[in-house]
Amino acid sequence: MTATESTEESTEERPIGFGRLLRKEDPRLIRGMGNFVDDVELPGMLHMAILRSPMAHARIVSIDKSAAEAHPKVVAVITGADLAEQGLAWMPTLSNDVQAVLATDKVRFQHQEVAFVVAEDRYSARDALELIEVDYEWIDPVIDVRKAMDPEAPVIRDDLEGKTDNHIFDWETGDAAATAAVFERAEVVVSEDIVYPRVHPAPMETCGAVADFERVSGKLTLWCTTQAPHAHRTVYALVAGLPEHKIRIIAPDIGGGFGNKVPIYPGYVCAIVASLVIGKPVKWMEDRTENLASTGFARDYIMKGEIAATREGRILAVRTEVLADHGAFNGVAAPTKYPAGFFGVFTGSYDLEAAYAHMEAVYTNKAPGGVAYACSFRITEAVYLVERMVDVLAHELEMDPAELRLKNLIKPDQFPYETKTGWVYDSGDYEPALRKAMEMAGYEELRREQAEKRERGELMGIGLSFFTEAVGAGPRKDMDILGLGMNDGCELRIHPTGKAQVRLSVKTQGQGHETTFAQIVAEEIGIPPEDIEVIQGDTDNTPFGLGTYGSRSTPVSGAAAALVTRKVRDKAQIIASGMLEVSVADLEWTKGAFTVKGDPAKSVTIQEIAMKAHGAGDLPDGLEGGLEAQICYNPSNLTYPFGAYICVVDVDPGTAVVKVRRFIAVDDCGTRINPMIIEGQVHGGLADGVGMALMEMIAFDEDGNCLSGSLMDYLIPTALETPDWETSFTVTPSPHHPIGAKGIGESATVGSPPAVVNAVIDALKPFGVRHADMPLTPSRVWETMRGNHTPPI
Amino acid sequence: MQVNMTVNGTEISEEIEPRMLLVHFLRDQLRLTGTHWGCDTSNCGTCVVLIDGEPVKSCTTLAAMAAGHEVTTVEGLEVDNVLDPIQEGFMQCHGLQCGFCTPGMMLTARSLLNANPDPSESEIREAISGQICRCTGYSTIVRSIRWTAEHEAGISQGGAA
Numbered sequence: 001m002t003a004t005e006s007t008e009e010s011t012e013e014r015p016i017g018f019g020r021l022l023r024k025e026d027p028r029l030i031r032g033m034g035n036f037v038d039d040v041e042l043p044g045m046l047h048m049a050i051l052r053s054p055m056a057h058a059r060i061v062s063i064d065k066s067a068a069e070a071h072p073k074v075v076a077v078i079t080g081a082d083l084a085e086q087g088l089a090w091m092p093t094l095s096n097d098v099q100a101v102l103a104t105d106k107v108r109f110q111h112q113e114v115a116f117v118v119a120e121d122r123y124s125a126r127d128a129l130e131l132i133e134v135d136y137e138w139i140d141p142v143i144d145v146r147k148a149m150d151p152e153a154p155v156i157r158d159d160l161e162g163k164t165d166n167h168i169f170d171w172e173t174g175d176a177a178a179t180a181a182v183f184e185r186a187e188v189v190v191s192e193d194i195v196y197p198r199v200h201p202a203p204m205e206t207c208g209a210v211a212d213f214e215r216v217s218g219k220l221t222l223w224c225t226t227q228a229p230h231a232h233r234t235v236y237a238l239v240a241g242l243p244e245h246k247i248r249i250i251a252p253d254i255g256g257g258f259g260n261k262v263p264i265y266p267g268y269v270c271a272i273v274a275s276l277v278i279g280k281p282v283k284w285m286e287d288r289t290e291n292l293a294s295t296g297f298a299r300d301y302i303m304k305g306e307i308a309a310t311r312e313g314r315i316l317a318v319r320t321e322v323l324a325d326h327g328a329f330n331g332v333a334a335p336t337k338y339p340a341g342f343f344g345v346f347t348g349s350y351d352l353e354a355a356y357a358h359m360e361a362v363y364t365n366k367a368p369g370g371v372a373y374a375c376s377f378r379i380t381e382a383v384y385l386v387e388r389m390v391d392v393l394a395h396e397l398e399m400d401p402a403e404l405r406l407k408n409l410i411k412p413d414q415f416p417y418e419t420k421t422g423w424v425y426d427s428g429d430y431e432p433a434l435r436k437a438m439e440m441a442g443y444e445e446l447r448r449e450q451a452e453k454r455e456r457g458e459l460m461g462i463g464l465s466f467f468t469e470a471v472g473a474g475p476r477k478d479m480d481i482l483g484l485g486m487n488d489g490c491e492l493r494i495h496p497t498g499k500a501q502v503r504l505s506v507k508t509q510g511q512g513h514e515t516t517f518a519q520i521v522a523e524e525i526g527i528p529p530e531d532i533e534v535i536q537g538d539t540d541n542t543p544f545g546l547g548t549y550g551s552r553s554t555p556v557s558g559a560a561a562a563l564v565t566r567k568v569r570d571k572a573q574i575i576a577s578g579m580l581e582v583s584v585a586d587l588e589w590t591k592g593a594f595t596v597k598g599d600p601a602k603s604v605t606i607q608e609i610a611m612k613a614h615g616a617g618d619l620p621d622g623l624e625g626g627l628e629a630q631i632c633y634n635p636s637n638l639t640y641p642f643g644a645y646i647c648v649v650d651v652d653p654g655t656a657v658v659k660v661r662r663f664i665a666v667d668d669c670g671t672r673i674n675p676m677i678i679e680g681q682v683h684g685g686l687a688d689g690v691g692m693a694l695m696e697m698i699a700f701d702e703d704g705n706c707l708s709g710s711l712m713d714y715l716i717p718t719a720l721e722t723p724d725w726e727t728s729f730t731v732t733p734s735p736h737h738p739i740g741a742k743g744i745g746e747s748a749t750v751g752s753p754p755a756v757v758n759a760v761i762d763a764l765k766p767f768g769v770r771h772a773d774m775p776l777t778p779s780r781v782w783e784t785m786r787g788n789h790t791p792p793i
Numbered sequence: 794m795q796v797n798m799t800v801n802g803t804e805i806s807e808e809i810e811p812r813m814l815l816v817h818f819l820r821d822q823l824r825l826t827g828t829h830w831g832c833d834t835s836n837c838g839t840c841v842v843l844i845d846g847e848p849v850k851s852c853t854t855l856a857a858m859a860a861g862h863e864v865t866t867v868e869g870l871e872v873d874n875v876l877d878p879i880q881e882g883f884m885q886c887h888g889l890q891c892g893f894c895t896p897g898m899m900l901t902a903r904s905l906l907n908a909n910p911d912p913s914e915s916e917i918r919e920a921i922s923g924q925i926c927r928c929t930g931y932s933t934i935v936r937s938i939r940w941t942a943e944h945e946a947g948i949s950q951g952g953a954a
Contacts, residue, residue, distance in 0.1 A: 022884055029892030030880040030899065032827015032867035039826040122817065123810070204831045204839050204893040204927050255829070255839075255893030256927045288832040510891025510928045680887050683930030711836035711925070719918040719931040 014530070016591060017523030020676045024514040024529070025253075034253040040210045040223045042281040046075055048274055049125035050267055050284070051115040051132050052294065053107035056365040056704020057141035057154065060106055060114070060134065068117055068131040073124035075278055077132065078270070079115045080104035088273060090159075091239050094263055094481060095339065097168075097330035098159075099368060101266045101273075106139065108156055108328035109367050110706050111293040113266040118274045118282055141365035141704040142166060144793055145302060145325040148362040156328060156363045166363040168330050173344045173421045174319075174356035182317040182354045186308035190396045194388055195773040195791045196381050198300040198325065198366070198698040199691075200292050200708075201373040202716060203509070205255020207295055208285035209268045211275035220275070221248045224268060227261045228547025230505055231484060233539045235264055240272065251537035257509035258688075258749075259372020262333045262549050263296050292714050293706040296333070296369030297698055300325040301381045302791075305389040313399050315350050315408045317420075320385055322359040329368035330361070333549070334377050335479040335486060341378030342470050342638075344421040348386035349430055349468045349642060350408040355420040365704045374688060374749035376471050376550050387465040387754035388771065391761065395770050400447075401464050401758065402438060406431060409466065416735075423470060425640040427670075429732045434466055437644040437666040440726060446648060454766060459651035463759025467751035468642045471743035472555025476634050481546060487634040488552075489543025490560035492521065492568050494627040496614035498607025500527050502564075504536040505545020506557040511745060512677045513553060517561050519673050520739065524565035525572075526592025526606050543630055551641075551743030554673070555734075560633035562738040567629040572609045575627075578620040579604050579612055639734040639742035643667040645686075645755040651763045656782035658760055660690055664726045667747055670733045671740035682748045683725050689752025691717045693760070697775045697792060796860040800825070801869030809856050815849075816840045818856035819866060827867035827896045831925075838924025841897030842866050848901045850923075867896030870903065878941045878948075879903050888937030890928035897924055902938045910949075911942055 015021055028034055065077040080102035083089040090098045103114050115132055119125035142148050142156060148166040157163050183189055210223040220242060226232050229249040237244035254261060267284050274282040286295070302323040308316045324340070326332060334341040340359050347355045375381070390408075394401040409430040410417050417425040446462050453460045476485035491503040502521050504513060513536055518529035535541055545557065569589070576594035577584045580602050587594040594609070596602040604612075613619070613627040648662040667682055695715035699707040708714040733740025753774065760776050761769055764784060772784040773791050783789045797806045800823060809818060819825045819842065830852055831839035840852040843865040870877040879899045882888065889895040898921060905912055905920040912920065917938045918931070926934060 023887070025892070026884045026889060029889055029895055030867075030876070030883050031871055032825070032896045034827075034892050036826075036829070036893070038820075038830070041824070122821070123812070202927065204837060204891070204925065205829070206831070254891060255831075256891040258927070288834070288837075510889075510893075512890065676887050680890055680929060680933060683932050684890065684928045685930075687930035688927075710834050711832045712834050716925050716927065718922045718925060719935065720922045722931050724914070724935070725930060725932050 016528050018673050036253045037208045038285050045281040046118050047122045047125045048118050048282050048284040051129045052111040056110045057139040058136035062135045064133040068128040071128045073120040074128045076118045093331040094333040095330045099329035101269045116270045143704050168361040169339050171340045172358045176356045179317050179354040179356035183308045187311045188309045191306040192392045192771050194303045196299040196301045197792045198297050199696045201258035201260035203256030206286040206291040209271045210283045211271040212281040213275040215279050219246045223250045225261045226251045227257045229539050230544045248540045251507045254509040258374045289709040293709040294367050296372045298373030307389040307393050313404050317354040320357045324361040326361050327366040327368040331368040343378040343382045345470050346382035347419045349466045351410045374746040376746045380750045383467045383750050384754050391758045426734050427732050433666045433730045434644040437646050437664050441646040441664045459763040461649045461759040461763025463647045463755045465645045465755040470638045471551035472639045486546050488545030488557045489632045490564045491543050491630040492564045494610045498610040500532045503542040506548040506553040507537040520561045521565050551745040554741050555639045555743045559738050564629050564631045575609050576604050636736050641669040641742040643751050645751045647755040647759040649759040656778040660723050666728045668730045668732050669744040670742035681744045685748025686752045687722050688749040693753045693756035695775050798859050799863040813856045815851035815854040815856045825866050838897045839894050848904050878944050882937040882941035886937040886940050888934045894926045
C-alpha cells in the first residue's frame, strides 16, 4: 500500500480522495450554526420533564399527581399506571430484556423514571415535578455485585415470571479443559483480581428528543440524539405498533455519543407518547444528572485474571472468571449471539496455546446499560485484562514488559490468525508498531532516567500496552441486534452536472462522516469531495443500516460507500464506451475519466458521462438512464486494527498525584482516508483512557445513591490533566475491506487505560506493588503505596 | 422584569422571568442557539459567553445579571461575513469534532488572545481548563489557539510594515 502512504505525506490541500482535508462540517459548527436536538424549535412546542426515583429499590405505594395537574402551565402528567393502560409501561432493551418506561410496581435504581410532566415551557415542567407526591416503601437494594447471587439477596426483577434470583446469563468461550491442562504443566502461573469500574460516556450534549406527531397524516417525526436512527425506527414500530413508514427519525448534529446514544431510553418513548396523546410537538432534554445517573454506563466487570507462561517468558494461556454488573435491566448493546460483546478477544495480540473465559452477569439496583463508552463491544475490558496480566507476569518474571510483549506477539506470517477463542484476525504486523512506539518514546533512555530517579526516591513509571481491536460488526450470519442484521446500505446519485450525493445509514456524532465519506466516493470516482454531499441521520432519506458505534462506520458503511461507487463507475464505463465508440474492455480508468487504451487523447470525464447518462440520445443497448446505485454491504469478517502505546507518568511521593508526562501512540487502522481526522479520533480516545485510568468512576453508596451524578463528582480530564499526545502510525490494510480500511474510532479508548495503569504500577514498583484498580486517584494511589488498597465498588 | 443589554453589538430590551438563566435567555428567547448547555454546575463550559470581554458560564448566570453589559456569543465572532481568526484556527487545526464545546472554547480563546496575544502552551491549557471537550483530547484545541496567535501576529506585523 505504498500509494496510501504517499498520500499521507501529500501536501495537497484539496485531495480528490484520501489525504488531509479540512472538514465539511466545520463551517457551520464554528459559527454556532449547528442544529442540535435542543436547537429544534417547532410552533406550539411543549416541554417535558421526568420525575425520577430518589431510591434505588422501593415499592411504589401511591402517586398523587393532582397538584401538578392543577399547575396553570401544565398540559399533562403521566404515570406508569397511565402508560400501562396503553400497554406501553415496558419496552424491550437491546438485549431482549424488558425495561420499565415508567415504573409501575417498583423502582429498581435511583433516578429511574417514575412520571413525566408536559408543560408550556421548560421551567414550568420542572416546577411541576415537585408537585407530584409519590409514596415509596423501601426495599433493601443490591448494590455490591459480589452479593447479588447471595441466597438472601432481594430479587430485583420480580416482574419476570418465575424469577427467584438476580442471575442474567452465564457465558463461556475457549476450551476449559485444554486451558486447565496448560495451566497444570506451566512453569509460571500468576493470577490477579482486577476491577474495571463503572464509568460513563458523558457526551457534552446530553440525550434528548423532540417528538412531533401529525394527527391527520399519522406521521411521527422524532428529532433524536441517536447514533442508530434506522434501528430506533424499527424498534418504535415494533414496540408502539406505529406503522414503520409513518415514523421518521432525524438525528441532527449530535454533541458526542461514544455509545451513550445507541440505546432507546424511556425519555424518548415518553416524548413520543406525549406528542401522540397531546397532538403537539414535545421536547425533552436530560439534565446532566439524568444523563450520568440513568443512561447507559460502561464496564463494571470484576475479573479474576490468570496467565500461564514458561520461565523464559513464553506466554502459554490466559484464563479469566468475570462477574458482570448489568444494573437493573439488561440493556447491553451487543449482537444477539454475543451477550458478553466481543470480550472473547481477551487473548490479545499474543500467540497462545489455550484460553478460556467464563462470565456470569447479574442484576443490581443500579442504572441499566453496559453499552458503551467507545468499548467496541467490551473489547476495552478484554484488552485491559490481558494487558494488565502481561504486566503482572513481567513483574513476576522480573522481565521488561516490552521484551515480554515482543517475545509473544503474533508474527506477520501467522495472519489471518485464528485465536483460541475463534476470532480470525484479518491482518497485522505487530512488532514494527511496538518498535516504532519504543523508538519515539526513547524507551531505553526512559528506563535509564527511571533508574536514576528511583535512586533519588522519585517515582517515575513507564507503561506499555499492545492491543488488537475487533471492529466493524458485522457479518449477518453471526451478528444481529434485536433480530436486525448488522449490514449497512449506501446510495449514490451522480447528478447531470457531475455533482454527487451519497446517502449513509450511519450517523456521525463528531467523527467527520461528511468529510470522510465524501473522500471515499471521491477516491473511487474522481469527483472532488467538495462536489459530494453526504446525507445521513434521516430515515426518510437514507437507506437502512444499523448506525454508528463499535467503530463500525468505516469498516461497514465505508465499504458500502466504496462498493456503491464502483457500481456506478461500472455503469459509467459502459456509457463511456458508447461515447467513445470502443468496447468496454478497451477503456482504462484514471481517477475521474475513462480513456481509450493507447490513445490518451480519446477520453471522457465522469462529469461528461454523468450528463450523457441523464441527457438526450441513446445509451448503449439495454442500459437505463441515470447514474445512481444503491447497495447493502454485508462484511465477510470484522476488521482488526491494532496499536502500541507507551505512557510515562510521574507520581508525587508526597501527594500521590499522578501526572501523565508523555503519551506515545502508534496506531494501525489499515488504509488511512483522512489522517487529520484519524489523529483526532486517536487523541480523543487517549484522553478517555487517561480519564478512566485516573479519575472517572460512577460510584454508589450502600443504599444505592449514585455519588457521581454531576460533573463536580464525575471527573473528566481537562487540558491540564492531559499531555500533548505523540502519535504515529503503520499501515497494514485489511485484506477483505474494499479499500483496506479498518476502524479507528475506539482504538485509543481500548488501548490507553492499560498503558496508563501499567505506568502508574511501574512507578510504584519500589513499594512492591503489582496491581491497583482504577481509577488511580491520589487517595487510591496513596493507599496502594501503603499496601492497603481496596477495590472500588 | 425588563432587561436591557447589548448582545453581539445590538442593544436589546426584553421581558423575562427574574429567575431566567442567561443560557436559556440567549437560546430560547433570543434564539442564539450557538451557546450550548451541558451540565448545570459550571464544570463543562459549553455555555461560555463573554460578558464585557470576560468568559462567563451562562448556565450559572442570571440573565438579569447581564443587564447593562455587553454579551458576546459565538454568533458575534463573525463580522460582516469575515470569520474571527479563532474560528479559522479551529478549522485549520481540527480543533473540533462534534462541535458542542467549540463555541465556548473559541470565546475563551478569544478572550485569552485579547489579553495575551502570544500565550504559551501551558497558558492556553490553563485558560481552557474550566471547559471540557470529550472529543479532541485538547491537543488540537491548543494548536488551534496557537495557530490563531501566530496568524494574528503575522497580520499585525504585516499591518505595521
